[in-house]
Amino acid sequence: xxxxxxxxxxxxxxxxxxxxxxxTVSRVLNQEPGVHEQTRAQVLKVVAELKYRPKLSARSLAxxxxxxxxxLYYDPSAAFVAGVQKxxxxxxxxxxYHLVVExxxxxxxxxxxxxxxxxxxxxxDGMILTPPLCDNARxxxxxxxxxxxxxxxSPREVSAAQPSVRIDDVRAAEEVTNLLISLGHQRIAFIKxxxxxxxxxxxxxxxxxxMLSHGLAVDAELVWGGDFTFxxxxxxxxxxxxxxxxxxxxFAGNDDMALGVLAAAQRLGLAVPADLSIAGFDDSPAASLVxxxxxxxxxxxxxxxxxxxxxxxxxxxxxxxxxxxxxVNRVLPHELLVRNSTSALHGKGKRKT
Amino acid sequence: xxxxxxxxxxxxxxxxxxxxxxxTVSRVLNQEPGVHEQTRAQVLKVVAELKYRPKLSARSLAxxxxxxxxxLYYDPSAAFVAGVQKxxxxxxxxxxYHLVVExxxxxxxxxxxxxxxxxxxxxxDGMILTPPLCDNARxxxxxxxxxxxxxxxSPREVSAAQPSVRIDDVRAAEEVTNLLISLGHQRIAFIKxxxxxxxxxxxxxxxxxxMLSHGLAVDAELVWGGDFTFxxxxxxxxxxxxxxxxxxxxFAGNDDMALGVLAAAQRLGLAVPADLSIAGFDDSPAASLVxxxxxxxxxxxxxxxxxxxxxxxxxxxxxxxxxxxxxVNRVLPHELLVRNSTSALHGKGKRKT
DNA sequence: CTGAAAGCGCTTACAG
DNA sequence: CTGAAAGCGCTTACAG
Numbered sequence: 191x192x193x194x195x196x197x198x199x200x201x202x203x204x205x206x207x208x209x210x211x212x213x214t215v216s217r218v219l220n221q222e223p224g225v226h227e228q229t230r231a232q233v234l235k236v237v238a239e240l241k242y243r244p245k246l247s248a249r250s251l252a253x254x255x256x257x258x259x260x261x262l263y264y265d266p267s268a269a270f271v272a273g274v275q276k277x278x279x280x281x282x283x284x285x286x287y288h289l290v291v292e293x294x295x296x297x298x299x300x301x302x303x304x305x306x307x308x309x310x311x312x313x314x315d316g317m318i319l320t321p322p323l324c325d326n327a328r329x330x331x332x333x334x335x336x337x338x339x340x341x342x343x344s345p346r347e348v349s350a351a352q353p354s355v356r357i358d359d360v361r362a363a364e365e366v367t368n369l370l371i372s373l374g375h376q377r378i379a380f381i382k383x384x385x386x387x388x389x390x391x392x393x394x395x396x397x398x399x400x401m402l403s404h405g406l407a408v409d410a411e412l413v414w415g416g417d418f419t420f421x422x423x424x425x426x427x428x429x430x431x432x433x434x435x436x437x438x439x440x441f442a443g444n445d446d447m448a449l450g451v452l453a454a455a456q457r458l459g460l461a462v463p464a465d466l467s468i469a470g471f472d473d474s475p476a477a478s479l480v481x482x483x484x485x486x487x488x489x490x491x492x493x494x495x496x497x498x499x500x501x502x503x504x505x506x507x508x509x510x511x512x513x514x515x516x517x518v519n520r521v522l523p524h525e526l527l528v529r530n531s532t533s534a535l536h537g538k539g540k541r542k543t
Numbered sequence: 544x545x546x547x548x549x550x551x552x553x554x555x556x557x558x559x560x561x562x563x564x565x566x567t568v569s570r571v572l573n574q575e576p577g578v579h580e581q582t583r584a585q586v587l588k589v590v591a592e593l594k595y596r597p598k599l600s601a602r603s604l605a606x607x608x609x610x611x612x613x614x615l616y617y618d619p620s621a622a623f624v625a626g627v628q629k630x631x632x633x634x635x636x637x638x639x640y641h642l643v644v645e646x647x648x649x650x651x652x653x654x655x656x657x658x659x660x661x662x663x664x665x666x667x668d669g670m671i672l673t674p675p676l677c678d679n680a681r682x683x684x685x686x687x688x689x690x691x692x693x694x695x696x697s698p699r700e701v702s703a704a705q706p707s708v709r710i711d712d713v714r715a716a717e718e719v720t721n722l723l724i725s726l727g728h729q730r731i732a733f734i735k736x737x738x739x740x741x742x743x744x745x746x747x748x749x750x751x752x753x754m755l756s757h758g759l760a761v762d763a764e765l766v767w768g769g770d771f772t773f774x775x776x777x778x779x780x781x782x783x784x785x786x787x788x789x790x791x792x793x794f795a796g797n798d799d800m801a802l803g804v805l806a807a808a809q810r811l812g813l814a815v816p817a818d819l820s821i822a823g824f825d826d827s828p829a830a831s832l833v834x835x836x837x838x839x840x841x842x843x844x845x846x847x848x849x850x851x852x853x854x855x856x857x858x859x860x861x862x863x864x865x866x867x868x869x870x871v872n873r874v875l876p877h878e879l880l881v882r883n884s885t886s887a888l889h890g891k892g893k894r895k896t
Numbered sequence: 897c898t899g900a901a902a903g904c905g906c907t908t909a910c911a912g
Numbered sequence: 913c914t915g916a917a918a919g920c921g922c923t924t925a926c927a928g
Binding site: 210211212213214217224225226229248250251252253 | 897898899900903904905906
Binding site: 553554555565566569573597598600601602603604605606607 | 904905906907908
């Protein structure tokens with residue numbers, strides 16, 4: 191009564207061996223209620239003996255779920271994606287799901303068709319979008335049309351209709367700025383990211399808010415528009431450091447640009463942080479691979495990805511009586527990493543706030 | 544005769560609309576020979592009109608292929624994985640395949656069971672393994688037992704029985720060393736990677752070979768054992784730079800360690816490359832995000848991944864009469880990137896070789 | 897608490 | 913060059 195040699199056991203083999211119907215085996219495997227405890231134990235025993243593993247394609251074809259979660263990403267945010275992917279695959283594994291990744295080009299003219307083809311073939315139970323794809327209207331429309339649930343990671347706009355996971359970029363940028371101010375810095379330069387990235391504006395907002403709340407003016411001469419790349423950080427540094435009165439600190443909207451500032455400063459013979467404090471944002475791998483290591487903000491990528499997967503595989507149910515409705519827009523705590531690229535201005539020490 | 548509103552069209556809808564049997568539709572879609580050109584055109588037209596997309600789960604269940612390629616990776620090699628993943632997903636898309644990724648911990652006690660579960664559920668048509676998983680005996684055995692074809696990327700050992708893709712690490716390390724020697728350096732230090740990583744030994748071999756072939760001795764005092772991490776590069780630098788006669792150049796077995804040397808040198812007040820030349824290996828993202836940018840070796844990750852996918856979806860057929868058998872162990876060309884972290888020794892200029 | 901039947905949407909032999 | 917039938921291995925209603 192055992193499986194034919196050579197081919198993997200099927201649910202029929204398990205049912206026969208356990209002396210039950212395949213429906214009962216299915217119930218046990220899917221943790222459906224209403225199976226006698228003894229029956230359940232017996233089925234589980236046979237499953238273990240036979241090393242039976244339900245075939246995803248059969249489950250997917252017959253049922254309403256595919257046990258597949260899709261992850262769409264666009265290369266530039268590679269460091270961002272690494273953490274996301276780790277958290278997502280681990281969380282998927284815990285629930286018998288699998289992660290299918292797809293690398294897209296944000297500017298591809300047929301990007302919607304690429305997405306449409308992917309979901310039509312795979313029928314994933316959900317999709318995770320990372321920036322800048324999570325702000326791409328054509329991608330979002332293709333997903334909406336195909337009725338695929340998705341969670342956006344750090345999207346530009348948050349709406350009740352669209353589940354998302356993010357950190358509070360404004361608050362985090364405010365904290366970085368407060369740190370610099372508390373170190374005695376007043377002429378603080380800011381390097382913005384590109385306008386088409388959601389984080390750019392939010393981080394600038396946080397910078398501005400902190401400056402104003404400390405009665406410090408935001409000098410337009412000390413705000414430079416970069417594009418989140420290393421070379422644009424180098425250029426920004428050359429511009430900002432040639433001002434009549436030089437800034438004593440530079441806060442770059444992301445680490446790559448901060449690294450550009452660091453490289454430029456070192457090339458110009460400036461000591462960091464003695465002559466210039468530098469802060470970034472993201473805690474990219476390189477941030478701790480330079481000297482001095484960069485003061486920056488860490489986003490909990492893994493945890494954010496886990497949260498995203500959870501929202502997809504266990505869609506929020508009707509909240510219990512009186513319980514608060516589960517939020518579809520989650521904000522996870524970030525972490526301010528104070529490292530050696532920032533220090534007190536001219537030995538003035540920590541200023542009272 | 545059109546598909547029921549709301550649900551996606553099936554092969555039956557296409558067949559009805561085109562006035563042929565589903566078998567003929569299947570033939571056209573799978574590019575099987577022996578379909579009248581007019582029939583083919585008609586089917587294709589209806590497919591386009593209906594936006595019909597075959598469902599992967601149905602094809603997979605009925606047929607011998609799953610159209611899924613698995614990518615197994617272990618975090619530390621994150622930078623390596625990014626390129627691999629991009630190449631793999633793009634190549635997969637060209638052939639209607641999809642990439643399922645799984646993040647594993649190389650030391651997990653149940654790693655073989657994790658792999659076994661994954662392949663049993665997914666039945667991928669092939670698997671790509673990156674270091675160090677491609678050298679993990681338990682992973683390889685689990686895959687062999689399940690009869691899943693796999694391609695190893697840069698494995699420690701190459702065998703005719705096991706398809707692989709890699710670069711010539713020995714030759715590349717030799718070239719880096721030759722570069723340093725041609726710049727006039729003679730006291731060249733080398734930082735090895737950990738013994739359990741295949742690349743460590745090969746890169747050291749290349750270093751040694753180049754030194755010996757130029758009549759230069761490999762001074763045991765100038766060889767340090769690191770572990771491919773940034774801190775181990777820092778430590779190596781402190782050790783190597785405190786030797787009675789200091790090295791004028793350091794060749795680190797990978798970029799992370801080279802970055803550690805760079806950071807340590809800068810902290811010690813040494814000018815790079817004027818006082819010390821530094822070379823790495825891998826062209827990690829950070830290698831060009833520091834000042835000076837690192838001289839290093841680029842592995843063509845994307846191309847390697849594309850090659851791996853190809854070996855998996857189009858298994859080598861019987862070679863044509865007289866044609867050379869397609870190699871299952873491909874070696875792709877690397878690229879020596881000479882950047883600013885290396886320069887001629889004390890202005891001695893390029894020495895004739 | 898349990899099961900017999902139908903069906904998901906394709907491909908595989910097989911036949912003509 | 914084309915098609916009718918069976919079947920892949922599960923889940924879904926439905927019935928008891």
